[in-house]
Amino acid sequence: MASMTTHERVSRMYEHQEADRVPMMASPWESTVVRWRREGLPEDATVKEYFELDDIGYLGGVDTSPRFPEEIIEETDSYVIDRDRWGLTKKNFKPVSTTPLSMEHAIKDAATWQEAKERMTPSRDRIDWELLDKQYKALRDADGWVGIAPWFGYDIVNARMVGTETLLLAMAAEPEWVKDILNTMCDLALALLDMVWEEGYTFDELMWFDDMGYRNGLLFSKDMWRDMVRPYQVRTIEWAHAHGVKAHLHSCGNIMALVPELVDMGLDALNPMEVKSGMDPVGIKEAFGDELLLRGGFDVRNWDTYGEAEEAIRKKLPRMMEQGGYIFSSDHSIPDSIDFETYSRIVELVKEVGQYD
Numbered sequence: 001m002a003s004m005t006t007h008e009r010v011s012r013m014y015e016h017q018e019a020d021r022v023p024m025m026a027s028p029w030e031s032t033v034v035r036w037r038r039e040g041l042p043e044d045a046t047v048k049e050y051f052e053l054d055d056i057g058y059l060g061g062v063d064t065s066p067r068f069p070e071e072i073i074e075e076t077d078s079y080v081i082d083r084d085r086w087g088l089t090k091k092n093f094k095p096v097s098t099t100p101l102s103m104e105h106a107i108k109d110a111a112t113w114q115e116a117k118e119r120m121t122p123s124r125d126r127i128d129w130e131l132l133d134k135q136y137k138a139l140r141d142a143d144g145w146v147g148i149a150p151w152f153g154y155d156i157v158n159a160r161m162v163g164t165e166t167l168l169l170a171m172a173a174e175p176e177w178v179k180d181i182l183n184t185m186c187d188l189a190l191a192l193l194d195m196v197w198e199e200g201y202t203f204d205e206l207m208w209f210d211d212m213g214y215r216n217g218l219l220f221s222k223d224m225w226r227d228m229v230r231p232y233q234v235r236t237i238e239w240a241h242a243h244g245v246k247a248h249l250h251s252c253g254n255i256m257a258l259v260p261e262l263v264d265m266g267l268d269a270l271n272p273m274e275v276k277s278g279m280d281p282v283g284i285k286e287a288f289g290d291e292l293l294l295r296g297g298f299d300v301r302n303w304d305t306y307g308e309a310e311e312a313i314r315k316k317l318p319r320m321m322e323q324g325g326y327i328f329s330s331d332h333s334i335p336d337s338i339d340f341e342t343y344s345r346i347v348e349l350v351k352e353v354g355q356y357d
Contacts, residue, residue, distance in 0.1 A: 001356060005143035006054040007204070014246055014268065014293050016325045022317070022354035023054045023145075023327045024347070025295075028334040031095045039340035051347045055144025056327070059135050059203060061128030062150045062196065064189050066116040066161070068106055086160035087116065105163045110177045116161070117184055122191035129199075136201050147205040147248070150192065152185035153236075154229050155211040155251075164219075171224050178228050186232035190239050197243060205248050205269070206240040213253025215277040222257060230265070237266045246293075252332065254278040263288050272296030274331045281331075285320055293325050300330035303338045306345050313346070317353050328354060 001020045004012075012019040028036070028047055037043060041050055048055070065085040073089065074081040083089045087106025107116050139146045151160075158167050161181070170178050193206070212219055212229070220229075233249070240247035248269035249262065254277045262270065273279040273296045281297030297320060302308040320326045328350050334343070 006056060006145050007143045009054065010056065010145040010204075010327065013324045013327060016290055016293075016323055018324050018356040021351065021356060022321045023056065024051075024350055024354070025053055025056045025327060025329050026051070026334060026343075027329070027332075029336055031336040032334050032338065034095050035336050036340040036343070040344075041340055051344070053347075054327075055139060055142040056147065057135065057139045057144055058147040058149040058207065059132055059139075059196075059201065061131040061135075062148065062189075062192050063126040063128075064120075064150050064152050064156075064185060064192065066107075066119040067126075068116075068119075084160070086156075088160050102159075102163060105161065105166070107161050108166065110174065113162075113177065113181060117180075120184055120188050122188055122195070124195060126192055127195060132196065132201060145205065146203040147207050148193065148196065148203045149207040149209065149250075150189045151209065152189040153182065153208055153210040153232065155209050157181055157185065158211070158219075168220065171220055171228060175224075175228055179231075182228060182232050186235055190235070193239065202243075203245060205246040206236065207248035207250060207269075208236060209250045211250075211252040212258065213251065213255040213277060215254060217254050217278075218257055219253070225258065230261075233262075234265055237268075240268075241266060248293075252277070256280060256284075259284060259288065259292075263291050267292065269293035269295065271327075272329065272331045275299040276301055276331065279331070282316060282319055285322075285326070289323065289325050293327070294320065295327040296329045296331045298328070298330050300332050300334060300338075303330065303334070303342060303346060306342050309342070309346050310349055313349055313353060317350065321354060321356075 004020045009019045009023045013023060026047055033047060066087060067085050068087040070085055071083045072080060073083060079091055079093050081091045088102060089104040090100040090102050092100040107113050158164050237247040246268040249267055250271050252272065252274055256279060270292055273281040273284065273294060275297060276299055281294060285294060298312060302312055
């Protein structure tokens with residue numbers, strides 16, 4: 001089969017048809033890239049360029065935060081403590097190599113939420129039009145797959161705005177407050193996407209980050225999901241389909257219990273299918289492979305050793321890529337425990353095994 005562009009390749013995956021090869025993408029940590037440059041990755045090349053991965057990109061510059069004042073509180077040679085526009089005070093190492101340590105949230109209850117809510121009105125100055133234009137032209141010129149991924153929903157409220165314990169307790173004790181946060185965020189995100197679309201920046205896919213699970217299952221009950229989370233997810237999918245684009249959900253953790261209902265809602269794509277949390281990518285493929293595009297599903301913990309990675313890829317990739325509907329990546333971002341040579345061999349292997357006849 002003749003070589004395809006990324007847009008042609010991914011389009012066929014969404015149509016559940018075979019292409020020239022399986023599309024490939026990667027999300028290494030910043031510290032992973034630092035290591036790889038020491039081990040052979042050229043300074044003037046990105047990971048995508050060097051490994052000839054697919055031009056799958058997500059437009060940035062859409063600010064859905066409460067726009068709290070940003071401040072660096074403390075910085076040393078090894079770490080930085082800052083307060084971001086979400087109102088989160090956090091600590092992280094330099095270069096970034098871990099999940100940040102959340103220290104304090106500006107939004108603590110329904111009262112402090114009301115103060116933040118007043119900041120969350122849609123306006124054109126929430127969009128970095130210069131950045132958006134630059135990224136859009138680069139992806140279109142490369143005949144790439146253009147996505148957009150504004151932050152909103154349960155995951156960002158949990159991780160940035162309120163915090164896990166406060167949010168989960170509120171879902172049980174103050175569901176109307178939780179609904180107000182989630183719906184306000186969705187309203188803001190979709191209003192900004194309307195502005196982007198109306199300016200002519202049409203994209204192929206709307207993805208949103210919404211981690212809803214951990215290693216043993218959902219973070220909340222299915223009834224809570226149906227009452228508080230599902231409604232704005234349905235609105236998101238409906239917005240995407242009304243604009244002729246695909247709806248793609250990122251959810252870490254074990255959300256196997258939700259997959260059938262997500263399919264019924266019209267979801268088009270799911271990632272990253274975290275094997276280490278109990279997700280079953282092959283099972284999802286067998287049950288919903290003609291309805292869902294799948295991305296990920298390869299346990300990144302096995303990539304420290306090429307032999308383990310090779311065994312999994314040779315065994316599972318042919319099944320995942322049957323009749324299209326699959327994009328290769330790990331089941332999460334790539335940590336700095338993985339060396340440059342090993343990842344190079346993994347890419348070569350996927351390009352070999354991932355060829356369609």
